[in-house]
Amino acid sequence: MASRITIEVTRYNPARDPEPRMTSYEVPLxxxxxxxxxLNCIKDHLDGxxxxxxxxxxxxxxxxxxxxxxxxxxxxxxxxxxxxxxPVRVEPxxxxxxxxxxxxxxxxxxMKLARxxxxxxxxxxxxxxEEHIQTPAxxxxxxxxxxxxxxxxxxxxxPIYGLDPQFTGPAAIALAQRYNMxxxxxxxxxxxxxxxxxxxxxxxxxxxxxxxxxxxxxxxxGAIQQYKLxxxxxxxxxxVLPRGAK
Amino acid sequence: xxxxxxxxFLWLLFSAGGSVSALLMPVHLFLFAIAFPLGWLDPPxxxxxxxxxxxxxxxxxxxxxxxxxxxxxxxxxxxxxxxxLQIKHLNEIINxxxxxxxxxxxxxxxxxxxxxx
Amino acid sequence: xxxxxxxxxxxYLTFILREASSVFVxxxxxxxxxxxxxxxxGPSANAAFHEWMRYPLMLGVNVIAxxxxxxxxxxxxxxxxxxxxxxxxxxxxxxxxxxxxxxxAWVLVSLGVAWVVLRG
Ligand code: FES
Numbered sequence: 001m002a003s004r005i006t007i008e009v010t011r012y013n014p015a016r017d018p019e020p021r022m023t024s025y026e027v028p029l030x031x032x033x034x035x036x037x038x039l040n041c042i043k044d045h046l047d048g049x050x051x052x053x054x055x056x057x058x059x060x061x062x063x064x065x066x067x068x069x070x071x072x073x074x075x076x077x078x079x080x081x082x083x084x085x086x087p088v089r090v091e092p093x094x095x096x097x098x099x100x101x102x103x104x105x106x107x108x109x110x111m112k113l114a115r116x117x118x119x120x121x122x123x124x125x126x127x128x129x130e131e132h133i134q135t136p137a138x139x140x141x142x143x144x145x146x147x148x149x150x151x152x153x154x155x156x157x158x159p160i161y162g163l164d165p166q167f168t169g170p171a172a173i174a175l176a177q178r179y180n181m182x183x184x185x186x187x188x189x190x191x192x193x194x195x196x197x198x199x200x201x202x203x204x205x206x207x208x209x210x211x212x213x214x215x216x217x218x219x220x221x222g223a224i225q226q227y228k229l230x231x232x233x234x235x236x237x238x239x240v241l242p243r244g245a246k
Numbered sequence: 247x248x249x250x251x252x253x254x255f256l257w258l259l260f261s262a263g264g265s266v267s268a269l270l271m272p273v274h275l276f277l278f279a280i281a282f283p284l285g286w287l288d289p290p291x292x293x294x295x296x297x298x299x300x301x302x303x304x305x306x307x308x309x310x311x312x313x314x315x316x317x318x319x320x321x322x323x324x325x326x327x328x329x330x331l332q333i334k335h336l337n338e339i340i341n342x343x344x345x346x347x348x349x350x351x352x353x354x355x356x357x358x359x360x361x362x363x
Numbered sequence: 364x365x366x367x368x369x370x371x372x373x374x375y376l377t378f379i380l381r382e383a384s385s386v387f388v389x390x391x392x393x394x395x396x397x398x399x400x401x402x403x404x405g406p407s408a409n410a411a412f413h414e415w416m417r418y419p420l421m422l423g424v425n426v427i428a429x430x431x432x433x434x435x436x437x438x439x440x441x442x443x444x445x446x447x448x449x450x451x452x453x454x455x456x457x458x459x460x461x462x463x464x465x466x467x468a469w470v471l472v473s474l475g476v477a478w479v480v481l482r483g
Contacts, residue, residue, distance in 0.1 A: 070372075136453070137452075160329055163329050196251065197251050198251065202251065202253035205329060205378075207375065207378045208374070208445075209374055221445060222445040225442075226446055228257055229446050229447065231254050232254040232258050232261075235258075267432065269469055269472050271388065271435070271436070273472075273477055275428060275429045277477060277480055278398065279391075279394060279422075279428070280425055280426060282416075283416040287481065290480060290481065292401075292406070296402045308399065311395070312392045315389075315391070316388075316392050318385070319389040319392070320385075322382055322384075322385035322388075325382065326379070326382040326383065347389070351393070351396070355396055355399075358396060358399045358403070359399065362399070
């Protein structure tokens with residue numbers, strides 16, 4: 001194994017640069033190094049101005065998402081040696097405006113997340129001293145969708161989001177489904193109102209790439225199709241049953 | 247019920263049609279468009295086929311086959327044009343052409359099947 | 364995004380091919396309608412239909428159409444378990460337990476149709 005590897009990193013300072021450009025750096029290629037280690041090595045020894053987000057270094061915080069050789073990945077969970085002999089291309093996540101170097105502006109996602117109402121909605125609150133009892137089987141219903149770390153790799157992978165910025169997108173819809181499936185929640189109908197439209201679940205064409213890149217195996221594509229099935233069933237019910245009877 | 251759309255209805259047709267066409271189309275196409283014209287298999291005579299499609303149940307089968315498959319295809323094609331080729335500004339025309347085509351094909355199917363002597 | 368975004372990745376390409384099967388689904392319905400028309404319009408219409416179906420161009424198009432609807436069928440049954448979650452005793456039934464019977468039904472139905480058509 002070569003002992004060094006070349007990394008091409010997007011550099012962009014909106015105050016100075018007309019356009020993002022690629023800059024190459026050479027870093028040591030250690031067996032146990034992930035891409036994030038290489039970026040930190042650049043920042044510590046080669047160019048202190050390189051800007052990127054990270055925190056946990058263990059695939060939990062979801063802040064180190066970037067495009068690695070064109071594929072959305074967590075920099076802290078992607079081994080450099082898998083790309084030997086290199087070069088490795090590291091770019092900011094696609095479909096988001098670049099703030100600086102590898103840091104993108106995710107406010108669009110946060111705005112959309114609100115559409116999903118990702119919290120437990122109750123029509124009547126239980127008294128504070130009463131618990132919401134939930135069995136392991138009920139937990140299992142939504143557990144998978146609750147693993148989301150908001151890394152937004154799925155947004156970078158989704159061509160529909162790239163084509164139609166109005167689209168609510170994979171993670172936000174999967175999170176809506178996470179609360180829909182929660183036995184304590186009573187907000188499914190409210191969420192359906194804000195997501196059963198072209199910008200919501202019906203915009204998804206089931207490319208499935210969000211599920212491929214998800215580091216937490218949330219399967220957003222599956223969540224959206226399941227949501228469609230529920231929405232269609234609700235629609236049928238509303239057609240068949242007289243108004244008010246549902 | 248502010249912004250709920252008719253998409254669920256179209257999606258149900260799309261799904262039903264997807265299943266019907268997936269189940270039936272490969273064998274239909276293989277027999278009538280490949281195996282028979284190429285002489286791989288002995289085709290039934292035209293009289294036999296006509297007798298075969300005459301019973302009401304078979305007509306209903308063929309109608310459902312055409313109707314659902316068309317709406318499946320129209321829905322998918324509409325999205326493919328919309329996203330694949332990004333011709334969004336023509337959205338209205340695309341909708342009319344896709345679903346209109348499906349309606350036209352369905353009506354034609356109904357008429358042809360109705361008129362079987 | 365570029366108009367040719369779907370060429371950028373293999374998975375995008377298979378997606379667009381899957382969606383493109385819709386064209387051939389429509390085409391197959393059209394063929395069926397023409398055939399029904401021919402059958403109900405006597406021997407000369409039938410002869411014309413058979414001749415038409417034997418044109419090399421027609422055969423070429425139909426082979427492509429067959430491959431596309433085959434691809435549609437395979438992907439369709441493969442993706443159903445994603446939308447349909449079935450739980451038995453709180454455990455999610457594995458994908459193959461849903462798509463497997465789908466594929467089996469597909470084979471059976473195909474054999475059934477072939478039998479009905481070829482029997483005569
Ligand atoms: S640094 Fe937290 S997920 Fe990578």
